[in-house]
Amino acid sequence: MTGHVDGNAIAGPLADFFSFDVTMATGRCRACGTVAELARAMVYISGAGTVVRCSTCDHVLAVLVDTGERAWIDFGGVTAIEVRR
Amino acid sequence: MSFITRGFTGRGRERDDRLPPGQTLVGDFPVLSAGPTPDIDTADWEFTIRTESGAQHSWNWDQLMALPIEDVTTDIHCVTHWSKLGTGWRGVALDTLFEGVDTDYAYTMAHSYGGYTTNVPLDDLLDGKAWIAFEFDGEPLDPEHGGPARLLVPHLYFWKSAKWVRGLVMMEDDEPGFWEQNGYHLRGDPWKEERYW
Known part of the structure; x- marks a missing residue:
């Protein structure tokens, strides 16, 4: 398959991904490269x-804003998150 | 059938008309922090305005103190729904700092010690609307409230009044700062309830 499909296709995989205990996941800090449990x-x-910072270099890993009706999540400070099954 | 009577109560709930919509009066001064409180000695402190030409206009602490200092009494409004009325500050007006600054750009990004950023249009910093503040209630500004010096832009929600400010970078376009990238409004006028995107 060479074409793409729309974003509905990630609903299942993302629901699956985020069903894990996020605190058990590890992330890699975009600033210093440290890989550590969240x-x-x-x-x-x-x-x-809520601001989540790297315990090694203080850099912002993630930001969560929740107004009740609306919520934003920014994981821009991590290059990747690993969850183990 | 009492459904029409509410309309005749007017402003009878005695809501203070200095309070923007959705705000509640507080007596204390809540602290909001997105990170550790930086420890900045005034001997090391510096404030810099950088323009599109690369020119840098810098002031150390003594140079700031040598500028005209203003007493400011103003209401402040936090996006988390609290307001304080008639707060007292001392600081140097941004008008003073921009006197010798040549720029055609209309926007600024405020940068703080510790990495915080917030975007503010230049128009919102001039004409007696903003200061570099270093005293609150007659005392040197506490580090937890942004000391030794913070931006004070009281007509906008208080996240724009960057704590631990260390400089302004002129911008051609209005780009989002730290909270503005994460859901908060690009400008943040409390009277228009500009809280979020």
Whole structure:
């Protein structure tokens, strides 16, 4: 198959992926390259949002904003997340 | 059949008209942090405005203190729904800092010690609307509130008043800063309730 399909095709794989315990997952910091369990990250919680930082270099790994009705998640600070089955 | 009576109560709930929509008055000063509080000695502090030509206009602490200092009494409004009225600050107006700055760009990105960023249109920083503030309530600004110096742009939601500010970079286009990339509004006018995208 050479063409592409639309985003509906990732609904199943993503639901499957995020059904794992995220704190058991490991991520690679985009800034310093450290691979570590997300449970080891430093988390700053405020009314504006939650900021997840690398415990090695302080760089922002992820940002979560949740207004109740709307939510945003930014994993721009990790190059990849690994979950083990 | 009482459904029409509410319309005649007007502003009878005695809501303070200095409070923008969706805001609640607080007496304390909540702290919102997206990371560790940087420890910045005023001896090491510097503030820089960088323009499109590459020109850098910098002030160290003593140079900042030598500029005209203004007392500012203003209301502040946090996007997390709290407001404080009549807060007292001291600082240097951005008008003063921009006096010798030559730029055609209309937008700025504020950068802080610790890596925080927030975008502010230049128009929102000039004409007596914004300061580099270093005192709150007659005391040096606490590090947890952004000391030694923070941006103060009180007519916008308070996430625009970057704590631990260290500089402004002029931008041709209005690009999003830290919170603005993650759901928060590009400008953040509390009277228009510009909280999110």
